[in-house]
Amino acid sequence: MGIQERKERERERRRQQIIVAAKKVFSEKGFSRSTMEDIAKEAELSPGTLYLYFKNKDELYASLSLRILQYLIIRLEHVNGNEQLSPGQKADALQEAMFDVYDFDPQVIINLFHLQSSETLKNLSPQLLAEIEDLSRKSLRLMARIFQEGIDNGVFIDRHPLALADIFWAMFSGVILWESSKKIIDENKDYLKQTLTMAFEIFGRGLREKNEGVEKKA
Amino acid sequence: MGIQERKERERERRRQQIIVAAKKVFSEKGFSRSTMEDIAKEAELSPGTLYLYFKNKDELYASLSLRILQYLIIRLEHVNGNEQLSPGQKADALQEAMFDVYDFDPQVIINLFHLQSSETLKNLSPQLLAEIEDLSRKSLRLMARIFQEGIDNGVFIDRHPLALADIFWAMFSGVILWESSKKIIDENKDYLKQTLTMAFEIFGRGLREKNEGVEKKA
Amino acid sequence: MGIQERKERERERRRQQIIVAAKKVFSEKGFSRSTMEDIAKEAELSPGTLYLYFKNKDELYASLSLRILQYLIIRLEHVNGNEQLSPGQKADALQEAMFDVYDFDPQVIINLFHLQSSETLKNLSPQLLAEIEDLSRKSLRLMARIFQEGIDNGVFIDRHPLALADIFWAMFSGVILWESSKKIIDENKDYLKQTLTMAFEIFGRGLREKNEGVEKKA
């Protein structure tokens, strides 16, 4: 058992070592121009070894996103769990967390986009796919909970919290989060339009607020 | 003379025919999984013919972005040129224009992202590259002018118009526009943070506006 | 008839125009890296036009060799026909002629080599092939006749004139003439060895001649 566990931990360490190397290489060259050999070299391993830890190149790539989602969720849970904070302060803490995510990996945006490609998804194992979907959804809900709380307390204006979480995420990452994007690209454009319309409304209010009176007269 | 002109027009028609086919194939499969043969088939041409009109696969892909930027600029110029509209109405018209851009090609986002990869840029001819940079900058300035006008008229609150244009574009397309992104990725992350901080401030205001009093009390 | 003839002359002029262009391009880039389009551009014609005058790229290339062989034969006939010259003077005149051939086209060597490739020969029309073989043989015989005359007059040492012609040609062009090379490459190595053995003998004699006594003592 102890041995089993130690082995498992060792295995996990290797996985992380590879992911870190992959992150570096993908950042520099983009997905399709990075070769498995590049990554192996960066990780100071042989190409064959990579396949002991990841089924294929797509899974390796997807694991980057998984990792950042895990990090994001830890940060979100921490914000949510802090009973001391008012909804407004939580929104601010959320913003802080997002900046840290960005520091952790400035390629978040591109990673998550690449992941959405239906061709990429085909090459992922069902487990990995399920895990990503799960974490995506979870992170969205965690964000949404922050807004929900604000709305419940009458502190935020009354909007659907999930949409707000999307907007927030969109502002941050320049990307509509995985779960939503998938819908957009694969199914229809309505969801995007709703979210964006709401975003623009908020944006417009922020933009004109101070001089609203003037605008109305015009 | 007339012949020269007709030929030129014929040539342009062919280019468009290829671009339309490429757009379709790239949308369906993504860049690296689309082959030149796929595109040729879609365009009902032979692979060799593609190379009479585009230097290589990267240039063909980049031309998609060029095309959408051209369309965007036409729309923006139309909004700007309409003297009838108040700054607020222009902001709304801008939003309309952006939705139309999205209808024109829902892949805008991915296209522009792909374009930012420095590995991709290496394969573009200097002219094409210059043209893209020029149009990117031009579109940003056109958006900025709309906000500038609002600020000058005391209708919008006082922020740097270029940053507002960035935010607007980011909200819409889920992407930080080419000119800015290049800065972010290649140089430093400060510019992004500034823009985002501003975005969050506007967002926060829009979010809490109605109940600001309550929040303050809390 | 007059019209027919004028047309034929016009046609020949075009052929020469193309050959001159081809010579230039082939000299600069070598055979396989020269494209028919390069040649067409150099000749200020369209690619299609080239095919009105030459069956294919190989025939165009072969025609270069044909042209130089024709030039060579004219010079050789002139030397042979001059009754004023002694065999020794004819040998000197032969040398002069060869230098002129070289000035006419410094690529002779490479042209004739390329021509020998059996893969190239496959693409030539039987007529062209026959013509080249004929001219090659003719030029060798013309050279041989000069040596024959010297031998008959007791002026040159007694060797087979054809072999002497080969050696002469080899020295000049750095190449064993078409007829011989073909034998060497396609059939066997004996002919080359014979020729070379004789060449080395002559060379050795010329090299040591002055001090032959010394050498013999050693």
Place this chain on the structure above:
Amino acid sequence: MGIQERKERERERRRQQIIVAAKKVFSEKGFSRSTMEDIAKEAELSPGTLYLYFKNKDELYASLSLRILQYLIIRLEHVNGNEQLSPGQKADALQEAMFDVYDFDPQVIINLFHLQSSETLKNLSPQLLAEIEDLSRKSLRLMARIFQEGIDNGVFIDRHPLALADIFWAMFSGVILWESSKKIIDENKDYLKQTLTMAFEIFGRGLREKNEGVEKKA
């Protein structure tokens, strides 16, 4: 250490295996009509493997020349190193060596010619290029040393040894050696003419020697 060395030897074996296959295929079809797949098949390897040992098709081809130059130099060093031989005997041994080189690879001539094409040279790595230049020069100097010795001993007539080496090589291979040819083609034709004039002089002497008196009277 031992492992490192064994691997290196194994690697060299593979290189030779490929070179041998390439030699065969190139001999049969010529450079441009031989495909990498042909060569791979002949070597009983996959196309990809060829690229593990040679950067590209041109480098593989150039390596054939390298190999023969290496062989030639070994033979020349052996002749030069034999203190037993008189200059005249060394010249004869040189001739023997050249015949063996020819037996080793009857394509020498064509290989070295191909190598001279400036378009080919562009695709070679600087190291390989330097190595070829070095060996070319070295082999010429080794030949020259044989003639130098003969001249120094008063056995050979007094001419520039390098030019003699060129003539010798030209007779043998039907090609003016790389170093010289490069001068000829890229710079000017003077060097060739000098060499040839000297060759013809030697030729003429060998040709007429027996009957020189007769000729002079005529």
Place this chain on the structure above:
DNA sequence: GATGAATGAGTATTCATTCAT
């Protein structure tokens, strides 16, 4: 587990040649 040499299917690109105008 780890290696890295070998694989070979996959693809961008070229270019001799054709043919409608």
Place this chain on the structure above:
DNA sequence: TATGAATGAATACTCATTCAT
């Protein structure tokens, strides 16, 4: 005749993946 746009077969080269050691 001349054109030159279009063709599409041909091929060098890449790289994810495997497997004997």
